[in-house]
Amino acid sequence: MSFNDELVSRFEQMAQMLELTGANPFRVNAHARAARVIDDLTTDLESIAGDAKALIAIPGIGKGIAEKIGEYARTGAIGEHLDLLAQVPPGVVRMLEVPGLGPKKVGQLWKDLGVEDIEGLKRVIEDGSILGLARMGAKTVENIRASIAFLETSGTRLHIGIAMPIAEAIVDRMEGIKGVTRVAYAGSLRRGRETIGDIDILVTTSDPDGAREAFVAMEGVTEVLAKGASKSSVRLSLGEREHSRWGSDGGAGGVQVDLRVVPEASWGAALMYFSGSKEHNVRLRERAQKQGLTLNEYGLYPDDGQSEPPQKRGIKAKAGKTEESVYTALGLVWVPPEIREDRGELALAETPRLVEVGDIRAELHAHTTASDGSMSLEELVGEAKRRKFHTIAVTDHSKNSAQAGGLDEARLREQRAQIEALRETTTGIEILCGSEVDILGDGSLDFDDEVLAGLDVVVASAHVALGQEASKATARLIRAIENPFVHIIGHPTGRLVGRRKGLEPAMDEIIACALEHDVALEINAHWMRLDLRDTHVRAAVEAGATIAIDCDDHQTADFDNLRYGVLTGRRGWLTPELCINTWPKAKLHKWLRSRRG
Numbered sequence: 001m002s003f004n005d006e007l008v009s010r011f012e013q014m015a016q017m018l019e020l021t022g023a024n025p026f027r028v029n030a031h032a033r034a035a036r037v038i039d040d041l042t043t044d045l046e047s048i049a050g051d052a053k054a055l056i057a058i059p060g061i062g063k064g065i066a067e068k069i070g071e072y073a074r075t076g077a078i079g080e081h082l083d084l085l086a087q088v089p090p091g092v093v094r095m096l097e098v099p100g101l102g103p104k105k106v107g108q109l110w111k112d113l114g115v116e117d118i119e120g121l122k123r124v125i126e127d128g129s130i131l132g133l134a135r136m137g138a139k140t141v142e143n144i145r146a147s148i149a150f151l152e153t154s155g156t157r158l159h160i161g162i163a164m165p166i167a168e169a170i171v172d173r174m175e176g177i178k179g180v181t182r183v184a185y186a187g188s189l190r191r192g193r194e195t196i197g198d199i200d201i202l203v204t205t206s207d208p209d210g211a212r213e214a215f216v217a218m219e220g221v222t223e224v225l226a227k228g229a230s231k232s233s234v235r236l237s238l239g240e241r242e243h244s245r246w247g248s249d250g251g252a253g254g255v256q257v258d259l260r261v262v263p264e265a266s267w268g269a270a271l272m273y274f275s276g277s278k279e280h281n282v283r284l285r286e287r288a289q290k291q292g293l294t295l296n297e298y299g300l301y302p303d304d305g306q307s308e309p310p311q312k313r314g315i316k317a318k319a320g321k322t323e324e325s326v327y328t329a330l331g332l333v334w335v336p337p338e339i340r341e342d343r344g345e346l347a348l349a350e351t352p353r354l355v356e357v358g359d360i361r362a363e364l365h366a367h368t369t370a371s372d373g374s375m376s377l378e379e380l381v382g383e384a385k386r387r388k389f390h391t392i393a394v395t396d397h398s399k400n401s402a403q404a405g406g407l408d409e410a411r412l413r414e415q416r417a418q419i420e421a422l423r424e425t426t427t428g429i430e431i432l433c434g435s436e437v438d439i440l441g442d443g444s445l446d447f448d449d450e451v452l453a454g455l456d457v458v459v460a461s462a463h464v465a466l467g468q469e470a471s472k473a474t475a476r477l478i479r480a481i482e483n484p485f486v487h488i489i490g491h492p493t494g495r496l497v498g499r500r501k502g503l504e505p506a507m508d509e510i511i512a513c514a515l516e517h518d519v520a521l522e523i524n525a526h527w528m529r530l531d532l533r534d535t536h537v538r539a540a541v542e543a544g545a546t547i548a549i550d551c552d553d554h555q556t557a558d559f560d561n562l563r564y565g566v567l568t569g570r571r572g573w574l575t576p577e578l579c580i581n582t583w584p585k586a587k588l589h590k591w592l593r594s595r596r597g
Contacts, residue, residue, distance in 0.1 A: 091117025525565025537572025
């Protein structure tokens, strides 16, 4: 675990424990924000941990946090963190993972009933003593019981590639229900997060009862958790297709889906509120308060100091029907959902033009049956042409990836001949002969320069030794970038979301080197990779480095993963100009040739 990761873990724990012990919300938020800021950094803080001024210069890190970072660098521990660990049993923090149990309820269970872990929570549910707590009715307790069972059978966030098709199917179903006028999914899924905890669906309808009944009666519903006037919740099982895609990581407990029935006049405010992020919403509410307004999921209202919500008192909202109207009323430009993460988006002077799926015109990382793909050369080219790409690059594995059927020099020459023959009979698309060349442990490449020079495109990727220490990983990738025949660094860290951490190089050094040598860094669009991750993309964009969004196609369906790569790019504020896959054919091919001197 890197120094940054160790800090993130400790500050996240401190924020949770501070909240459980009833600390000042400012202290809670300061530690939570520090964890988010450090997690987003591409610079290893260990190198500047002794320089308080350099630490404080990082937005989101104040004097107190800087002192704790320095303390951790010197001693390997943070005194306040150790004190909190002594106060809060680890099992109490674990209870926060139970869906529906927030810090207030967990603190209540711990302080009033002495519950210190999930087993203790089960006991107070079984003996009924939990019912003696304030605002803890039988229905609430039953929901907690179901949530514990869900945690124990699943306990893992869903990948976006699993969650999004489910959400889209629910939206399609709800759109067909009589009386429903608007439907959308919200939450972290709408923001394009790589994993999600549950699925939020919003509807407006002239028949709330009909919408609610249709929702709880959906195919795949295993349990109805709640069915109220404005909110209903169900547990939805994953189908066979989702189980097979999920593999051994979990998901057996299904996923919780919440339906919220929203007034038409509040659609925009509700969509904004339930899309989040929490941190973005806090900033919006703070801005509203400074303007003498109050913002909630029903709209933006004058703040008259009354405790009862304004919508319940018949106060007319200043804005709320659309998201745009709320942002405008607050003196802000509309912010795309993917960048609502409290990372400077509210300072934008205009809405950024972020990359879109329709901008992508080339696929530069694809495999055929010559290595580990399931498409023939002809099928790959045909699918790319069907999707109206102007360029498709054939990049089968190199010889070091023997387990993937990697090509040696002789087979690569044979493939080149096949590609050249296919070019003679194919119109409307350019076919490039390339290779996904292994970056070996020392940074050298699997083919020598003479072979690389004969390829139209070289995607250099690390597939082995992914547990290297950071300094070696950094030197390894830099050596590959410096090779004059490399165009793209494929899935730069080699991570698999939720399964494998991959390399942890100094990404600021990698980005600077890529910019210097005009090498593109890839967002591998497969939802199990999404590598580069969003924070790395943001750093690359700020530096002016180019990005490739590729699907790493092995089968026809992999082309559909493009949207996940684009969402990751958007989360990193990627514009079309910096994404080489959006470039016109002439510009792209000129750039590819320029890497040949």
